[in-house]
Amino acid sequence: MKDRYDVLIVGGGPAGSTAARFAAQNGVSVCLLERDREIGVPVRCAEGVSDTGIRKIIDINPNWIAATIKRFRFHSPTKKYVDVSSNEIGYVFYRRIFDHDLAVEAAKSGVEIFTKATVCGFTKTEDGFTNVLVRYENRERTVQAKIVIAADGIESRIARMAGIRTNLALKDIESCAQVLAGNVDIDPGRIDFYLSEKWSPGGYVWVFPKGNRMANIGLGVNGSMAKGRSASEYLNEFLDQNFPNASRLTTIYGGVPVTTNLSRLVEDGLMIIGDAAHQVNPLTGGGISSAMAAGKMAGIVAADAIHCGDISRKKLCTYENEWNRTIGKDYRRFYRLKEWIRNMTDKEFEEIASAFQGMAPTDVKISSIFRMAVKNKPSLIVDAIKVFAGF
Amino acid sequence: MIRINREICDLCGVCVSVCPEDCLELTETYLRTDNNICIGCRFCIKVCPVGALSEVEESDERPL
Incomplete structure (x- = not known):
């Protein structure tokens, strides 16, 4: 582990490994720290993904597919x-193999990866960089980074350390x-x-x-x-x-x-991605491809910021704006649907199922099921149509 | 204050994600609470997927 990197990424899940790979491929030095002993373990996931979601970021390896x-x-x-x-x-993926392979791809792009490496805290230097206190192999050391990317999962400790309220x-x-x-x-x-x-x-x-x-x-x-x-x-x-x-x-x-993403995804020298930023589809709970999409955006923006010598929130906001304009926008619609469906009763679920009895699978669209589900809440019908267009 | 049943805690971190006071901290192998700042909201107890958390009057945790 060196004393300084352009980008330090905390967390070796799909978000962190993807951000690391794209930052490194765009010509900056990257270190990725994983708290646990092995990338990809333990799996805490139902492991479902869509072909298009993954393919936007990486070619699908048949070994990942269960x-x-x-x-x-x-x-x-x-x-x-x-x-x-x-x-x-x-x-349905084997997340254990998938996460491992994403880290291997990051490593091949030049990312230095360390397991059993925990971030204990950080302070800002006078020139706006971050001194990160890392415990690695029973020894504490300080690693300086221009940009820290927090991909540390649902606990979201790095963002909390930076004073951002992430509690759900x-x-x-x-x-x-x-x-x-x-x-x-x-x-x-x-x-x-x-x-x-x-x-x-x-x-x-x-x-x-x-x-x-x-x-x-x-x-x-x-x-x-x-x-x-x-x-x-x-x-x-x-x-x-x-x-x-x-x-x-x-x-x-x-x-x-199952919420909307954090209102602030970046600060000066800090970017938050994946579960740590609540970037999960709040209706389905699926978060793999969106974490990777955020990782790609953040990795590219981080590299560009370093090349420009500007790591301010304003510069890094390119990532926040891109997220909010694309997936974040859809997820706000999904959230409104989820809030309605969360409170539905068994009687209402039965009514929906009854309405579709006897129909051929090819005649049933997911969009029509959700339109039926929100029929008593007309303001949500537009949301259902927009997010399920094509389904 | 919060008591952790270490026999069943799976170290999944859900409790950490809802704590409004940041008084839970997870490492790879250990969940730590700071009962000095716990406000007794019981959110962590409600979301623990295995029921490993409970509220007690005083810490009856054995020393490590």
């Missing part, structure tokens, strides 16, 4: 279901539990969603196939609606009722921010 998704099924509380066939190709309201977090279930009888090319207040209040249950009779089965419970029970208790009940014979090969827990 299952290819072409169909969706939505289950109502009484297990009526609605089938949807999508033109969009989706995958209870209604804006999903508390999640998931198992990798073995020996389950499922359609290997279909993702299933179960919607019910009793199974996962304010969230949903997902079944994401992973090939070879396996699936990620998990759920999210809204932080404001858990009624004193933990996500793991809800998941155990769901599995006992719906997949009583499944093996549980992996058990994981985590949280998903």
